[in-house]
Amino acid sequence: MSVDAAKNARELLLKEYRGVLSTHSKAMPGFPFGSVVPYCLDAEGRPLILISRIAQHTHNLHKDAKCSLLVGERDADDVQAVGRLTYLAEAEKLNGEAVIEVAAERYYRYFPESQNYHKAHDFDFWVLKPVRHRYIGGFGAIHWIDQLTLANPFAGKAELSMVEHMNSDHAKAIAHYVELTGLPNGEPAKMAGIDPEGMHLRIGQALYWLAFPGPCNTPTQVREALVFLAHADQWPKNPPADA
Secondary structure, eight states: OOHHHHHHHHHHHHHOOEEEEEEEOSSSTTOEEEEEEEOEEOTTSOEEEEEETTSHHHHHHHHOOEEEEEEEOTTOSSTTSSOEEEEEEEEEEOOSHHHHHHHHHHHHHHOTTHHHHHHHTTEEEEEEEEEEEEEEEETTEEEEESOOOOOOTTTTHHHHHHHHHHHHHOHHHHHHHHHHHTOOOSSOOEEEEEETTEEEEEETTEEEEEEOSSOOOSHHHHHHHHHHHHTOSSOOOOOOTTO
8 A cells, every 4th residue: 555545535535524324234234334424533544523412324324333434535437446545443422511612612613504403403523433444545545544534733723713713814825726726706705614735715615635745743843834825826736645
């Protein structure tokens, strides 16, 4: 398995924000049960989901925490010719007020509408703890990947500060990112999150991940990357993982 395969698989996980969660059916033992869930990544780079206590998949997870999340490239004409990832995991419900508060703060930036039904109904945050991954990058590009996740050094106050600063003071720069990458520009874009490899923009109810020119491990490096991209006349290609 090449380093590039793990990087490409992680980027697919970042670019998408919804997948098919497969659990072991409690009502129909022996059968898999699939349901669609939105997700964002937590501080450790693992999918974070918010699910109802009365949902069938939640009952299934309480009985057997083993599950998988299938993620594929959106709007693909030929789904067998593009990337897809099966993320095998053990699901764990988050507990503790401080832990839940951190998870909620990030999740609500990605899915602000969920804050209303979270308060109105019985929903809980769950994290999908990775076990192994099956990544297919196209015909013949098939890999088992043991290590995929990448911790986010900015998760928490540092990320929130950068996101709020960009949204309040640099709307023109964000609009320029949208223009450079050809994203839909019918509604103003808002920054939702930052990770070492890129940033998420929210346009309407859709999320888009844009890669930085190179890895950023400090707030200063993020700032330099954002300033560089604000003055760029084309979006730079991300360097290979083993560069």
